[in-house]
Amino acid sequence: MSTLVKIPAAETPNYLTEGRGIRSWLLTTDHKRIALLYLASVTVFFFIGGIFALLMRLELVTPASDLVSPHTYNELFSMHGIIMVWFFLIPSIPNTLGNFLIPMMIGAKDLAYPKINLASWYVFMLGGTITLYSMFRGGVDTGWTFYTPFSTIYSNTYVVGAALGIFVSGFASIMTGLNFIVTIHNMRAPGMTWFRLPLFIWSHYATSIIFVLATPVLAVTLLMVAVERIFQVGIFSSELGGDPVLFQHMFWFYSHPAVYIMVLPGMAVVSELVAAFSRKTIFGYTFVAFASVSIAVIGFLVWGHHMFVAGTSIYAAMYFSLLSYVVAVPSAIKVFNWTATVYKGSISWDTPMLYAIGFIGLFTIGGMTGLFLAALGIDVHVTDTYFVVAHFHYIMVGGTIMAFLGGIHYWWPKISGRMYPEGISKLSALTVFLGFNLTFFPQFVLGYLGMPRRYAAYPPEFQSLHVLSTAGATILGAGYLMPLIYLFWSWHYGPPAPPNPWRATGLEWQTSSPPPKQNFEITPVVTRKAYDYEGMKDELGLV
Amino acid sequence: MSSALSSTAQKLMLREQYGTPEQQRETVTLGMWIFLATEVMFFGGLFMAFAVYRMRFPQGFDEGSADMSIVLGSINTAVLIASSFAMALAIHSAATGKQYRSVWLLLTTAFLGVAFLAIKFTEYYQHYEAHKVPGIWFETSKPEAGAMQLFYVFYFAMTGLHALHMTIGITLVIIYALRAAAGSFDSEYHTPLEALGLYWHFVDIVWVFLFAIFYISGLHT
Numbered sequence: 001m002s003t004l005v006k007i008p009a010a011e012t013p014n015y016l017t018e019g020r021g022i023r024s025w026l027l028t029t030d031h032k033r034i035a036l037l038y039l040a041s042v043t044v045f046f047f048i049g050g051i052f053a054l055l056m057r058l059e060l061v062t063p064a065s066d067l068v069s070p071h072t073y074n075e076l077f078s079m080h081g082i083i084m085v086w087f088f089l090i091p092s093i094p095n096t097l098g099n100f101l102i103p104m105m106i107g108a109k110d111l112a113y114p115k116i117n118l119a120s121w122y123v124f125m126l127g128g129t130i131t132l133y134s135m136f137r138g139g140v141d142t143g144w145t146f147y148t149p150f151s152t153i154y155s156n157t158y159v160v161g162a163a164l165g166i167f168v169s170g171f172a173s174i175m176t177g178l179n180f181i182v183t184i185h186n187m188r189a190p191g192m193t194w195f196r197l198p199l200f201i202w203s204h205y206a207t208s209i210i211f212v213l214a215t216p217v218l219a220v221t222l223l224m225v226a227v228e229r230i231f232q233v234g235i236f237s238s239e240l241g242g243d244p245v246l247f248q249h250m251f252w253f254y255s256h257p258a259v260y261i262m263v264l265p266g267m268a269v270v271s272e273l274v275a276a277f278s279r280k281t282i283f284g285y286t287f288v289a290f291a292s293v294s295i296a297v298i299g300f301l302v303w304g305h306h307m308f309v310a311g312t313s314i315y316a317a318m319y320f321s322l323l324s325y326v327v328a329v330p331s332a333i334k335v336f337n338w339t340a341t342v343y344k345g346s347i348s349w350d351t352p353m354l355y356a357i358g359f360i361g362l363f364t365i366g367g368m369t370g371l372f373l374a375a376l377g378i379d380v381h382v383t384d385t386y387f388v389v390a391h392f393h394y395i396m397v398g399g400t401i402m403a404f405l406g407g408i409h410y411w412w413p414k415i416s417g418r419m420y421p422e423g424i425s426k427l428s429a430l431t432v433f434l435g436f437n438l439t440f441f442p443q444f445v446l447g448y449l450g451m452p453r454r455y456a457a458y459p460p461e462f463q464s465l466h467v468l469s470t471a472g473a474t475i476l477g478a479g480y481l482m483p484l485i486y487l488f489w490s491w492h493y494g495p496p497a498p499p500n501p502w503r504a505t506g507l508e509w510q511t512s513s514p515p516p517k518q519n520f521e522i523t524p525v526v527t528r529k530a531y532d533y534e535g536m537k538d539e540l541g542l543v
Numbered sequence: 544m545s546s547a548l549s550s551t552a553q554k555l556m557l558r559e560q561y562g563t564p565e566q567q568r569e570t571v572t573l574g575m576w577i578f579l580a581t582e583v584m585f586f587g588g589l590f591m592a593f594a595v596y597r598m599r600f601p602q603g604f605d606e607g608s609a610d611m612s613i614v615l616g617s618i619n620t621a622v623l624i625a626s627s628f629a630m631a632l633a634i635h636s637a638a639t640g641k642q643y644r645s646v647w648l649l650l651t652t653a654f655l656g657v658a659f660l661a662i663k664f665t666e667y668y669q670h671y672e673a674h675k676v677p678g679i680w681f682e683t684s685k686p687e688a689g690a691m692q693l694f695y696v697f698y699f700a701m702t703g704l705h706a707l708h709m710t711i712g713i714t715l716v717i718i719y720a721l722r723a724a725a726g727s728f729d730s731e732y733h734t735p736l737e738a739l740g741l742y743w744h745f746v747d748i749v750w751v752f753l754f755a756i757f758y759i760s761g762l763h764t
Contacts, residue, residue: 108560110559110560111560112574113574114558174581178574178577178578178581181577182574182577185569186566186570186573187560187566212577212580212581212584213581214584216584216585216587217584217585219585220585220589221588223700224589224592227700231677231678231679231696232678233677233692233693233696234689234692234693235592235693235696240689241690241693242596242693243596243599246595250588523562
């Protein structure tokens with residue numbers, strides 16, 4: 001992409017060694033350090049949410065509600081959803097990898113607003129603390145969706161506390177999105193035109209648009225829920241003169257686009273991985289770039305497909321059904337283009353590539369079952385069953401978390417300056433893939449056979465499928481623990497990483513590992529398109 | 544990437560992540576515009592919910608709107624538009640190098656903002672006296688009591704959020720007036736003032752819409 005920058009001598013301080021002590025981390029404005037603060041935080045939230053999931057799976061081993069009471073079970077799935085959606089999936093890739101890489105990929109010294117970036121982490125942690133606090137005070141049993149009137153009149157749990165935590169953390173999302181948009185517009189290095197940007201940047205740009213336009217609607221909706229619950233005035237509850245369906249409209253106006261907040265950054269990572277490990281320019285760059293933007297735009301127009309059985313008009317349902325099919329088109333374009341990129345590529349099966357291929361397969365299954373759910377007739381049959389649960393876990397867990405782990409492995413040498421152990425990490429990628437499918441594939445069958453979601457007890461004929469799913473969850477849990485352990489290990493003991501261990505294009509690989517505080521010794525000048533493996537053959541040492 | 548740094552203020556204020564003052568200026572204004580887009584969506588959710596219920600309960604919402612004092616509302620609208628005018632003049636003065644005048648115009652803006660809030664809270668007190676606090680103390684002899692209470696819910700929520708935005712705005716205007724008095728801005732560098740101006744005008748425009756839906760819509764009753 002540009003001429004190679006001179007690698008600084010070993011004793012030059014990098015972003016990890018420049019400034020030591022807890023203060024230098026808590027008051028840092030370096031986007032790379034803030035990314036690591038976020039990485040530590042979301043990892044903690046991920047394992048908290050994961051423990052809830054494991055407890056649920058254990059409860060579901062037997063048909064009777066015996067391990068935990070039905071009420072506790074309701075709280076478990078609610079807190080699992082709330083923690084995973086708002087405190088892991090939404091910030092997972094944008095605030096860690098996005099934060100670390102966006103300035104480096106465009107050749108900038110930092111994000112446009114470094115202080116707002118740090119503030120966003122504090123706001124996020126404040127929101128997380130409030131939510132965890134209300135959880136330990138007694139939890140929430142409304143589901144992550146907070147449907148009225150249950151959440152505002154009948155639920156006797158800490159709804160306002162949990163909602164307040166989400167409300168607060170929403171401002172962290174807004175700050176991040178705003179920061180990314182302005183950075184991508186105004187901070188690009190000389191020669192870095194829009195169509196030379198890596199696709200990682202395009203996808204994060206699309207994500208940021210959703211961050212800034214959808215999150216405020218969730219904020220105001222939760223505000224109204226809190227007002228109704230505290231003052232008992234009817235906004236969303238028919239008992240008090242309000243309209244519960246209006247709540248669902250407003251909630252899903254945020255929460256459907258939020259699905260794309262979760263998956264677009266995953267697509268961002270996979271576009272990089274597929275090109276890097278096929279050593280080929282991405283097939284149909286412009287199509288993939290505009291697919292990201294159109295997913296963000298059309299994603300705002302499909303929220304009604306969550307409400308096909310909520311009593312909305314049949315004409316509205318037809319419109320939302322049609323647009324839900326339309327939004328699948330850009331996603332399909334991406335899958336086709338990744339596949340075409342791999343075709344006749346010089347493929348190597350390093351761990352990140354295993355995760356990327358896993359993403360493509362699982363995302364395709366998740367996406368295709370999404371089309372089943374967009375069909376009005378089938379949706380009525382499987383609404384609120386495990387079919388829906390399996391569908392969105394294929395997107396969020398099979399998609400986003402696979403991409404997250406793939407990205408963490410791929411950029412780990414850049415982040416830590418160390419190589420991770422390749423053998424065990426391949427094993428973990430395989431474990432995650434197998435564990436995931438064993439957990440969630442039986443749930444498609446369960447749902448199709450009529451097992452509703454959100455119940456602690458079920459008829460005995462569903463037991464064998466539930467046991468399979470729980471067995472898978474155990475394997476999946478082990479698969480997630482492995483990277484946690486060996487990545488920590490490699491942080492100290494891994495072999496030192498060269499600046500460009502994958503021989504990949506991209507400005508982030510042209511500076512040292514780990515990078516200096518200001519990312520580049522000299523601001524790079526970009527003269528090439530992204531993924532120009534043909535043109536950079538000699539520079540990268542590819543045969 | 545190099546550009547002549549012509550004034551002292553610019554040199555002082557250029558942050559390390561930017562290459563040039565122009566880049567910093569564009570970044571600040573673009574950021575403010577995007578922030579205002581999030582604000583539009585934030586208030587937009589409330590406006591949408593208000594519209595849904597107004598169409599569902601036209602009579603109750605008219606009864607609620609008829610309670611509003613059109614005189615105080617109109618005065619407040621005039622006060623706020625005048626404050627926006629003062630803000631625009633303050634930025635113009637800063638841009639043309641009249642820093643002393645800019646400080647006074649900023650203080651005028653803040654004063655008009657405080658006047659707006661004073662009138663607004665007088666109205667709140669009148670609603671309290673008339674037992675029109677939804678959920679806590681709400682009494683009316685009108686037939687559509689439930690819908691009327693819903694009107695008041697939106698009234699307090701939306702004007703309250705607007706007042707919160709005003710309070711933040713006034714605080715910032717005073718801080719910027721002090722910074723201007725300390726000589727932080729000049730004709731070359733006054734980008735933060737421009738961004739503050741965008742925010743102030745936005746909050747002003749929100750009020751114009753609030754005035755229309757709460758005060759004017761029930762005038763005929």
